[in-house]
Structures are given as structure tokens and as C-alpha cells.
Amino acid sequence: MNLTGKKIAVLGCGRSGVAAARLALANGAGEVCIFDSNPKATCTDATLSFVAGAGEQEAQAFAADIVVLSPGIEADIPWTLAFTCAGAPIVGEIELGYHFFKGRTIAITGTNGKTTTTALLEHVLLQAGRTAKACGNYGYPLCELAMLPEQPEFAVLEVSSFQMETIHEFRPEVAIWLNFAPDHMDRYTKVEDYYNAKLRVFENMSSDQLAIVRAGENLPGLKPRIVEFSSVVNTGQLYYKNGSIMEGDTAITQLRGTTLEQAHNAENAMAATLACRAVGLSDESISAGLRSFCPPGHRCETVAEMDGVLWLNDSKSTNLHSTEAAVRSQTRPIILLAGGKDKGLDYTAINPMLAEKARCCIVFGQIADQLEGTFAPVCKTIKVETVQEAVAAAATEAQAGDVVLFSPGTSSFDQFTGYVQRGECFRNAVRTTLNL
Numbered sequence: 001m002n003l004t005g006k007k008i009a010v011l012g013c014g015r016s017g018v019a020a021a022r023l024a025l026a027n028g029a030g031e032v033c034i035f036d037s038n039p040k041a042t043c044t045d046a047t048l049s050f051v052a053g054a055g056e057q058e059a060q061a062f063a064a065d066i067v068v069l070s071p072g073i074e075a076d077i078p079w080t081l082a083f084t085c086a087g088a089p090i091v092g093e094i095e096l097g098y099h100f101f102k103g104r105t106i107a108i109t110g111t112n113g114k115t116t117t118t119a120l121l122e123h124v125l126l127q128a129g130r131t132a133k134a135c136g137n138y139g140y141p142l143c144e145l146a147m148l149p150e151q152p153e154f155a156v157l158e159v160s161s162f163q164m165e166t167i168h169e170f171r172p173e174v175a176i177w178l179n180f181a182p183d184h185m186d187r188y189t190k191v192e193d194y195y196n197a198k199l200r201v202f203e204n205m206s207s208d209q210l211a212i213v214r215a216g217e218n219l220p221g222l223k224p225r226i227v228e229f230s231s232v233v234n235t236g237q238l239y240y241k242n243g244s245i246m247e248g249d250t251a252i253t254q255l256r257g258t259t260l261e262q263a264h265n266a267e268n269a270m271a272a273t274l275a276c277r278a279v280g281l282s283d284e285s286i287s288a289g290l291r292s293f294c295p296p297g298h299r300c301e302t303v304a305e306m307d308g309v310l311w312l313n314d315s316k317s318t319n320l321h322s323t324e325a326a327v328r329s330q331t332r333p334i335i336l337l338a339g340g341k342d343k344g345l346d347y348t349a350i351n352p353m354l355a356e357k358a359r360c361c362i363v364f365g366q367i368a369d370q371l372e373g374t375f376a377p378v379c380k381t382i383k384v385e386t387v388q389e390a391v392a393a394a395a396t397e398a399q400a401g402d403v404v405l406f407s408p409g410t411s412s413f414d415q416f417t418g419y420v421q422r423g424e425c426f427r428n429a430v431r432t433t434l435n436l
Contacts, residue, residue, distance in 0.1 A: 008067075021045075098169070103151050107172035119296055121134075173209055216230070238270040309398045313406050320350060365415055
């Protein structure tokens with residue numbers, strides 16, 4: 001990508017936007033300015049040109065040659081399009097960084113499990129003595145990685161559907177597709193739009209590259225070579241059975257007693273295994289890395305176990321598919337705590353599993369009425385207002401041998417700033433309720 005002398009408009013003043021602006025200047029751009037529509041926005045780098053509260057007039061007056069979009073900003077809204085008045089193409093921060101990163105790229109997408117798999121891949125590669133950085137939607141912005149004095153051998157890149165909307169030539173060496181389920185219906189008008197955006201991760205790949213795909217996913221016509229994994233059927237290159245990652249009749253990694261032993265995390269481990277094999281790691285070094293891994297927080301993490309009741313924090317569950325995976329992974333009777341912001345999702349699909357595995361559902365937040373109406377026909381359901389009240393109700397309902405699973409199934413923005421704050425609220429409520 002030739003930036004020499006170009007006028008670059010960077011939209012969004014967060015870490016990704018700042019990194020994109022710095023990278024553009026370092027590679028010969030003539031003029032770079034960061035724009036943010038929020039009048040209260042601030043830029044962390046005072047050396048960069050920055051306009052807060054920018055409107056369409058400022059956008060048109062700048063007359064950019066290239067528009068760089070930060071993750072989360074929509075490409076088709078009038079504010080963004082105003083920056084293209086001089087015919088400027090829109091590229092994402094991922095696309096810009098890709099052109100200047102000199103290492104190898106592994107991309108991870110899917111509705112759920114992306115962050116865990118990204119962190120896991122980085123960990124296994126580092127444990128094996130390779131250099132790697134988690135980046136993209138988790139970790140470093142790719143543009144920031146591309147400016148390091150010594151770039152790592154691998155960019156382990158979590159990519160969202162939003163980021164894939166604005167690629168042009170982005171072409172990872174290995175791409176992982178973990179799963180797909182409806183999500184972000186507050187952003188997309190149709191499920192197909194969300195699916196097609198994520199599918200773009202494979203768009204520029206060729207037959208000499210590798211797609212690692214969960215068995216049973218609907219991905220017709222992919223150009224890269226495909227290998228599959230599964231946690232529910234004995235199919236694919238790798239599958240999960242009795243606590244072990246299996247290849248044919250051979251157990252290649254034992255996950256019992258590790259942080260990855262639940263089925264949904266075993267899927268992440270199998271995807272990481274196949275990716276690390278593809279870039280030259282031995283099964284022995286991969287297994288060692290898997291077994292020493294500690295996942296990022298709020299992903300089915302144990303908060304407490306008291307009087308025979310296990311309390312799990314899965315606050316990162318922000319959609320139905322994630323909650324379904326967490327429920328499926330449990331072998332004990334479940335007290336499910338679910339609720340939060342209404343994202344326009346249909347939760348009836350989980351009812352057969354709740355009828356089989358849950359003793360009680362406790363629902364809270366903006367979506368509580370909908371969840372109560374959905375779950376009550378198949379399971380005892382209690383409606384409360386807050387997470388603290390949900391924990392108190394769970395403590396009353398739980399019996400020895402149960403698992404209290406805090407897996408909200410939707411976003412947290414009705415009551416919290418994000419899933420981390422929500423998860424911390426759950427942790428604190430459990431500790432207070434149990435007098436820990």
C-alpha cells in the first residue's frame with residue numbers, strides 16, 4: 001500500500017486509531033488526521049492531528065485520499081461515507097496493518113471462543129520458543145505490531161465481523177473458523193449479513209493455505225485446504241473424547257485436569273493444535289503449551305466451590321450460542337443465571353437442553369421478561385432485577401452436586417460498562433453471599 005504524500009483520515013481515536021495514524025505517518029503519508037464524532041473524545045497522542053466532535057462538514061472539507069476505519073465504527077453510515085466525498089476508499093485498521101506487517105499471520109474468527117483461542121495460540125507459540133503477539137480484536141492493534149522495532153514471527157489475530165467488512169487484500173496464512181451462530185442483530189439487519197462479513201476471512205486465501213474449521217459448519221466453496229475438528233462427533237482430523245484430543249484411535253493430548261477440559265474449550269484447543277502443527281510445531285510442544293495455559297477471565301472460570309456447589313463465572317457469554325456451549329459442557333445439574341441487554345435474539349433454541357440439564361433458571365436485566373416467558377415452560381424460572389439478586393436466589397435454590405452457571409447469553413450494557421464489570425459484580429456477589 002503506497003501512502004506517500006496521501007491525505008489519511010483515521011476514524012476513531014482509540015488505541016487502534018492512534019496506531020493507524022502513527023503507522024501511516026511512519027510510511028510516508030503527507031497528512032494524517034484522526035476524527036471522532038464524540039465532542040468529548042480525547043486523543044492519547046498529542047503529536048497527532050485530531051478533531052473531536054467532527055461532523056459531515058469537517059469530513060467533506062478534509063477530502064481524504066484514504067479513510068481508515070477503527071473497529072466498531074460502521075462503514076455505511078452517513079458520517080463515515082462523508083469522508084469518502086473525494087472518492088477515497090475505506091480500509092480497516094486490520095487491512096492497513098496487514099500491508100506493513102512482515103511476519104506470518106494466523107487469523108481466528110467465530111461467534112464464540114475467539115479470544116481464548118487467540119490467547120492460547122500466542123501462549124503455545126511462545127512456550128515453544130517462537131515469537132508471537134496476540135492482536136486485532138484482542139491484544140495489540142495490528143498497526144501497532146507493524147511498528148515494533150523487531151516484529152514477531154507471528155501475528156495471532158482475532159478478527160471480528162466488523163473488522164472483516166473493510167478488508168481488501170488481507171490474506172492470512174492460516175484462518176480458523178470456530179463456530180457460527182446469530183449475534184449482533186443490533187448491528188446487522190439479517191443473519192446472512194453477519195455470516196457473510198465473517199466469511200470474508202477466507203476471501204483472498206488460496207489452495208496453498210489452510211482453513212481450520214469446526215465440523216458441521218456451513219462453509220461451501222472455500223479455496224484454502226480444509227481440516228476439521230469436533231467435540232461432539234468422532235469426525236475430522238481431531239476430535240474430543242473422554243477428556244483427550246484424539247487423532248484416529250490415538251490420544252495426542254490429555255486435557256483432564258487442565259483449564260481446557262470442558263468441551264467448548266477443547267474445541268479451542270483442537271483448533272490451536274491444528275494451527276500450530278501447520279506452522280511447524282511438534283505435538284509434544286503443543287501439548288505442553290495447552291496443559292500450561294490459563295484462559296482469560298470470565299470464561300467459565302471457577303469462582304468458588306462450597307457445600308458441594310460449584311460457582312462458575314461465564315460473563316463473557318454475550319450471545320445464545322455461547323451460553324448453549326457452556327450449558328452443554330456441564331455434567332452436573334445446572335442453576336443457570338442469564339440476562340442483560342435485549343439484542344433481538346431468540347432464546348427458544350436452548351429450551352430442550354435446559355429441560356434436560358437445568359434445575360432452575362434465574363433471569364435478570366432488561367431481557368428478564370422475555371427469558372422468563374421463554375424458559376418457564378421447560379424449567380423452574382425465577383425473575384429478579386440485578387446480578388446480586390440472582391446470586392442470592394441461586395444460593396437459596398442450589399443443592400449439593402449442582403453447578404451455578406453465570407452465563408448471561410446477551411450483552412451487559414443495560415446495567416454495566418461491559419462483560420468484565422458484569423463478571424466482577426458476579427464474583428463479588430458470590431463471595432459476599434458465601435462469606436468468602
